[in-house]
Amino acid sequence: MSDEPLLTVRNLQTHFWAGDGVIPAVDGVSFSIFHRQTLAIVGESGCGKSVTAMSILRLIPSPPGKIVAGEVFFKSQNLLAMSEKAIRRIRGGQIAMIFQEPMTSLNPVMSIGDQILEAIFLHQNVSPAAAVDIAVQSLRDVGIADAQRRLYEYPHQISGGMKQRVMIAMALVCKPRLLIADEPTTALDVTIQAQILELLAAVKRQNDMAVLLITHDLGIVAENADVVAIMYAGRIVEFADVYELFANPIHPYTRGLMACVPRLGAPHGRLTTIPGTVPSPASWPKGCRFEPRCALCTDDVRQRCRDHMPQLRQINDRHWAATFLAPGFDSAAATAPTLPFRRADQTPPGVPSTQGAL
């Protein structure tokens, strides 16, 4: 792993103007991805993870959205400062993206072949015959049989899993250095999910690229990610190496998420939940945004949580967290009591067992 990060996002802020209010969907997000790394961004719906992904390629529809601050460095170029024309060369070329809804992400009235060829001609200077060869090979690489014939088919003629394979093939034709996968398996059923994730891992190895994986599924994270960023209400609240995170989650939100994952073999009972919902940006508290739902907050830190926004602090060389409950923030918080939402008979959450369900 080289020392230079492939992509560095620094203090990204993307706001949306809706009606008379401003919604800061992404409110100061920073992270780095290194070569060949898979970074997973995890969080509930509406926490800003997709907006973060879209902001990197400046795909935020404007109006109503706007990236108001921050820097995104990709190989020492600031993507947010370059011209529209320059970023178009990056999109689909060096950084490719696949989306949540394979059903609607392909143009329904254009053949699969034409859609792939369009991407090839845009970024590579090749003859039509060579482009067709590349397209056929790309479909084979994602495990589509009879690739030659598929080129002439339309999206409605193939299944959902196959469409996501086509999306991946289309994203990979220009050999990107970074693939942004925005909930690539959410719309697919579990067996297809497993196949697609396996495929993503395989193409990542073959193409020597980094992956930014947006998901809300901790099982997917445990299986696929090297590094995890947990997002809540527009901010990253915890950032850690995947083994470190599952062995030693620090932020109450992360702990809450892990407690929610049902386990095979666990005694039957109600599933654990985090009380409440993500607050709307209008009612974000001044201090820690998770405080109103926090089950770990103790009386001695509560006032501090309410008054001050905890910043992301380094816990050890592989772990950052934004909570006053982290060891080192406060001696009182360091001796946090038993977690109320972790079952007493369980050891600290290890790798959650949704993999068993796959």
Added chain:
Amino acid sequence: MLSYIIRRILLMFPTLIGMTFIIFAIVRMAPGLTTSGGMYTAGMLQSHQSQLAQQRFMARRLHLITRNGKPIPIAIQYVRWINRIIHGDLGTSIEFSEPVTKLVLQRLPVTLTINLISMVIIYLIAVPGGVLAAIYRGRLVDRIFGLGSLVLYSLPIIWVGSMLLGFLANPSFLNVFPSAGLHSTNTSKMSYFQFVFDYAWHITLPVLCLSYGGFAYLAKQVRGSYIDNLQQDFTRTARAKGLPPSTVLLRHVTQNSMLPMITIVGMTLPGLLGGSVIVEQIFSIQGMGRLMFEATYARDLPVIQSLALVTSAITLVSYLMVDIAYHMVDPRVTYD
């Protein structure tokens, strides 16, 4: 593709037969048409004929009675009417004493030309306007265009036509356009270009009347479908590929926005034919619309019946073309 077209054409026949049935029935049920031959008096019958003779003459011409004066059962009348249509005989006009076929062939090209020109103008204004309104949604361009087309849509043709005539083709105001007809009286002395210019000059006001309201509806549809498709996931995919906005719009969004436009082509033509009745009357143009008006006024049964049939057939053909165009534009449309 070919088998689809053939099948689609074959499917038109049952519809056409149903239409002839309805047209025949409605015309027969309309009061004042066939029951009293006394309606037809003006100028065309010799004065020495008795009223009874006149009635018999009319009934004979309308194929209501046999040569011997025996009434023909209505079912037989229908079958014989169909038989004559198949042989290209649409009957003889009572008002004009001419074969209806000849009248239709004279008048149809006039109306179709004006209507097709109007349709092209409607699309040339509505499509770019709608696309611009979609791109600049909510901005000034969008609002002006939306308000403008709504205002035009709300103006009745008959009022606009009279105003245009009164202000632009009137010696007391501006006498810029001719007030009636399609050609000047001295066309024989004109060169080809003069002839074309003269024609264009004559049809300006009628075409204006036919098209000003038509683009409001189309523009709204175009705007709607572009806005819809601009927000679709495949548009985002196209942008994520690195395509420039122009290609995203002209290729991906346009392809998907074609379908409603095609549907409206199919609906516009029959609609315009209806509008022609008023416009041709206002501007004294000898087209199908005016013929329809005159025939109805004179209770000219063969003409009314034939015009209804011709209009229906034109509607059917334009729907056929819509279906074929659908089939070509959208691979999802199949009738297999």
